Amino acid sequence: xxxxxxxxxxxxxFLLFCLHNNSFSxxxxxxxxxxxxxxxxxxxxxxxxxxxxxxxIFAHGGVFNKESWYFIAEKLADLEISSLPFDFRGxxxxxxxxxxxxxDDVLGAIDYLKGKEYKEIYLVGAxxxxxxxxxxxxxxxxxxxxxxxxxxPAGGPPVRSKEIDxxxxxxxxxxxxxxxxxxxxxxxxxxxxxxxxxxxxxxFLFESEHKDDVIxxxxxxxxxx
Numbered sequence: 001x002x003x004x005x006x007x008x009x010x011x012x013x014f015l016l017f018c019l020h021n022n023s024f025s026x027x028x029x030x031x032x033x034x035x036x037x038x039x040x041x042x043x044x045x046x047x048x049x050x051x052x053x054x055x056x057i058f059a060h061g062g063v064f065n066k067e068s069w070y071f072i073a074e075k076l077a078d079l080e081i082s083s084l085p086f087d088f089r090g091x092x093x094x095x096x097x098x099x100x101x102x103x104d105d106v107l108g109a110i111d112y113l114k115g116k117e118y119k120e121i122y123l124v125g126a127x128x129x130x131x132x133x134x135x136x137x138x139x140x141x142x143x144x145x146x147x148x149x150x151x152x153p154a155g156g157p158p159v160r161s162k163e164i165d166x167x168x169x170x171x172x173x174x175x176x177x178x179x180x181x182x183x184x185x186x187x188x189x190x191x192x193x194x195x196x197x198x199x200x201x202x203x204f205l206f207e208s209e210h211k212d213d214v215i216x217x218x219x220x221x222x223x224x225x
Contacts, residue, residue, distance in 0.1 A: 029077070035086075035112035038104035041095040045086035045109065048073045055082040056122040056222065057109045059129030061202050062154075065091050068203060069124075072215060079223060082118070084109055088132070102128065103135035110136070114144055122222055126151040126202035127176070134159065134183065149218060150183070152176045152202040158186035166191040167221050169214060173199035 030046040037043050046066055056076060058069035066085035073083040088105050089097040106123070113121050121144045125133035133148065134156025145164055152170045159166055168184045170177050172195050184193050194217055200208040206215070 030073070033112070035108050037089065037097070037101075037108035038111070039097070039101055041089050041097045041105070041108075043086055043089065043095070043105050043108055044093040045084050045112070046070070046073070048077050048083045050077045051080050051082045052116075053118065054120045054122070054222075055084060055113050055116075055118045056124060057106070057113065058083060058085040059106055059109075059123070059125040059132055060085070060088065060091075061127035061129055061151075064126070064203055071206075072218065075215065075219060076222070079219065081222060084113060088128070102132035106132050106136035107140070110142060110145070114142070118144060120144060120146045122147040122149075124149045124151070124218070125153060127154045130154065130180075130202070131156040137161070137164075147222065149221060150180065151205065152180050153183060155179055156183060158183050158188075159191075160188055162188045162190075165221075167217075168193045169196075169205065169217065170194075171196045171198045171200050171205065171208075171210075174201050175199075176201065 030048045033045050033047045034042050035045065060066060060068055066087045069085035073085055076083050086105065086109050087094040088102055089095060089099060110121060123133050123145065130150040130153025133150065134153055137159055138157045141161060147165045148159060149167045149169065152174050154176055166187055168180055170180045184191060196205065196210045198208060
């Protein structure tokens with residue numbers, strides 16, 4: 001029988017072996033970066049750099065943060081798609097500011113990726129983050145933005161651009177269902193919608209029985225031509 005000291009030594013050797021052979025996930029394989037929002041605030045983000053062509057911006061909900069997207073950023077890394085989860089103003093190490101201007105954080109993230117010369121930029125926003133994306137895209141056109149996923153956005157205008165492929169994900173009993181459906185109905189084609197049973201709101205869908213299907217749907221949306 002191994003004593004506790006021997007067990008600890010074996011565990012340490014195993015961990016070092018995994019680290020050396022890159023056997024763990026990508027959860028720490030990103031660069032913490034700073035960028036400026038459109039109204040001049042300093043915003044912190046995690047840049048998963050696995051492609052110089054495609055990158056996804058993740059905008060979190062009101063009770064979440066950039067770290068809440070890491071699990072799916074890792075899955076995108078396996079598909080050689082870069083990503084940029086960021087903390088909205090007043091979250092994490094991002095500078096505090098008027099949250100009515102959250103759209104400027106999204107626009108700053110887009111500017112950051114455009115500066116890195118990404119050819120295709122995708123956006124994912126949940127609840128508050130979805131609303132910020134909708135506001136950012138209103139009367140704003142960038143040829144690099146190709147796809148947008150909204151998880152139960154907390155209000156905002158429809159997406160008018162016919163160049164952006166759109167996907168709305170929402171639960172049928174979500175308190176923001178009607179608002180999200182109105183955004184969807186008034187947005188231009190191409191677009192698609194997935195309605196789940198239950199009331200799980202936005203990122204809480206990742207804690208529901210629909211988790212695996214939601215993840216698969218998001219990944220499939222980004223890899224499809």
